[in-house]
Amino acid sequence: MKMTSKLMAGAATLAIAVTGALPAMAAEKWDMPMAYSASNFHSENGVAFADCVRDATGGEIDITVHPGGSLFAGADIKRAIQTGQVQIGERLLSGHQNENAVFGFDSVPFLAPSFDDSAKLFEAAKPKLEEVLAEQNLTMLYAVPWPPQGLYFNKEVNSIDDMKGIKFRSYSNATSRLAELTGMLPVTIEAAEISQAFATGVAESMISSGATGYDRKVWESLSHFYEVDAWLPYNYVMVNNDVWSGVSDANKAAITGCAEEAASRGLQASKEYTQFTMDGLAAGGMTVQPAGDELMSGLRDVGATMTAEWLEAAGEDGKAIVDGFKAMQ
Numbered sequence: 001m002k003m004t005s006k007l008m009a010g011a012a013t014l015a016i017a018v019t020g021a022l023p024a025m026a027a028e029k030w031d032m033p034m035a036y037s038a039s040n041f042h043s044e045n046g047v048a049f050a051d052c053v054r055d056a057t058g059g060e061i062d063i064t065v066h067p068g069g070s071l072f073a074g075a076d077i078k079r080a081i082q083t084g085q086v087q088i089g090e091r092l093l094s095g096h097q098n099e100n101a102v103f104g105f106d107s108v109p110f111l112a113p114s115f116d117d118s119a120k121l122f123e124a125a126k127p128k129l130e131e132v133l134a135e136q137n138l139t140m141l142y143a144v145p146w147p148p149q150g151l152y153f154n155k156e157v158n159s160i161d162d163m164k165g166i167k168f169r170s171y172s173n174a175t176s177r178l179a180e181l182t183g184m185l186p187v188t189i190e191a192a193e194i195s196q197a198f199a200t201g202v203a204e205s206m207i208s209s210g211a212t213g214y215d216r217k218v219w220e221s222l223s224h225f226y227e228v229d230a231w232l233p234y235n236y237v238m239v240n241n242d243v244w245s246g247v248s249d250a251n252k253a254a255i256t257g258c259a260e261e262a263a264s265r266g267l268q269a270s271k272e273y274t275q276f277t278m279d280g281l282a283a284g285g286m287t288v289q290p291a292g293d294e295l296m297s298g299l300r301d302v303g304a305t306m307t308a309e310w311l312e313a314a315g316e317d318g319k320a321i322v323d324g325f326k327a328m329q
């Protein structure tokens with residue numbers, strides 16, 4: 001009896017000595033692929049989110065961010081998370097418009113062209129979006145908008161006619177459709193690859209934010225950026241639901257808190273980057289200015305067609321999102 005308790009006490013001391021030398025619990029390692037360059041504000045925000053999660057979970061969840069499409073290319077990230085090849089990751093929401101039109105709510109031209117409007121549109125779309133994602137074994141943790149989208153060219157462009165035949169880099173169904181409706185030739189290229197595509201002439205134009213043109217130094221190949229404020233597409237961070245359901249309640253709360261901080265920090269960065277990166281494009285030698293009246297009116301016609309097409313494709317869900325958004329205004 002005495003001997004046993006002595007042995008047990010000894011074993012307990014030994015256990016304390018051993019576990020004391022290790023972290024309280026082995027850290028769970030999560031890989032987080034992201035599609036955009038390490039210096040992009042979404043990627044920097046992702047790293048800050050991972051740091052927050054490491055701190056807030058007392059080191060129990062250790063996220064490694066892989067920016068620039070280095071672990072999975074942008075187009076493959078969502079599937080990698082759904083199938084459990086990675087636990088968590090970030091992707092451009094409208095990159096999945098071909099799966100479900102709901103994913104393209106943020107790329108309806110001129111529907112919500114400011115930061116304030118796009119935040120309302122996102123709130124209106126969130127319940128439906130979460131429902132669609134849940135059916136795909138995914139939980140959205142946070143989402144951050146890109147700055148407003150404008151048009152890049154390697155020449156002066158004053159009308160839709162001037163756009164005919166131009167090779168256009170697209171990043172989603174909506175951007176490909178915009179090219180078709182303006183007589184351009186769309187080719188889908190990830191942001192990580194665009195510097196080369198412009199340098200080699202594979203593409204001569206794109207719609208994107210000042211941020212992406214700035215990140216990729218497109219002034220080396222392109223000459224004009226026209227502010228159009230067509231839409232503000234979102235990037236979102238999602239986690240695999242099997243992984244998420246295995247997380248303790250305390251760690252779920254910690255991660256959700258970090259996600260809320262990341263959403264507001266990312267939004268702030270996106271706002272600040274809007275002017276900063278347009279100034280950067282101009283400093284690189286580009287002409288940066290609002291699109292002229294004739295070009296804008298042509299784009300508005302194209303936008304009306306795209307809006308009708310999206311409403312048709314998104315059906316009741318699309319109508320509910322737009323109605324919910326309009327009710328907030």
Ligand code: PCA
Binds near residue numbers: 146147171191209
């Ligand atoms: N940059 C991303 C998507 C929207 C944006 O501003 C890109 O061009 O791929």
